[in-house]
Amino acid sequence: MHKLNPILLKAVRWTGWPLLPLVLAFLATGYAISGRYGLGHLLDQQAALTLHKLLHAPLLLLLLVHSIPAIYLALQRWNRTRKRPAVRTHGHPPG
Numbered sequence: 001m002h003k004l005n006p007i008l009l010k011a012v013r014w015t016g017w018p019l020l021p022l023v024l025a026f027l028a029t030g031y032a033i034s035g036r037y038g039l040g041h042l043l044d045q046q047a048a049l050t051l052h053k054l055l056h057a058p059l060l061l062l063l064l065v066h067s068i069p070a071i072y073l074a075l076q077r078w079n080r081t082r083k084r085p086a087v088r089t090h091g092h093p094p095g
């Protein structure tokens with residue numbers, strides 16, 4: 001296993017949780033701008049737009065720090081399992 005892998009996995013797990021409320025807030029402020037689903041009553045259009053614009057940078061940053069290491073680790077796992085020789089079960093199903 002690569003030395004960096006535990007750090008990359010930590011990055012995936014730490015960024016996954018703040019991403020959840022951030023994505024919801026991004027959607028909510030987006031819908032508040034257009035007044036859809038009654039979210040226009042939650043906050044006025046100008047405040048929604050200001051918040052929505054502010055959320056772009058942290059959302060993109062967290063999404064990159066979450067998905068790039070996640071994809072990298074998944075590809076590593078994928079290559080490892082593909083290289084592994086088939087299990088010999090002598091005619092019996094594995095397990």
Ligand code: HEM
Nearest residue numbers: 012013014015016017019020023063066067068070071074
């Ligand atoms: C904004 C959208 C996303 C949100 C809200 C989100 C949220 C989360 C959360 C909460 C976790 C659990 C973290 C933990 O175990 O503590 C997680 C794990 C994970 N996410 Fe995401 N995620 C998003 C996008 C993505 C994308 C685009 C990818 C890339 C393909 C991805 C790949 C993964 C993987 C592979 C794990 C499992 C990590 C492990 O091995 O434990 N996620 N995500």
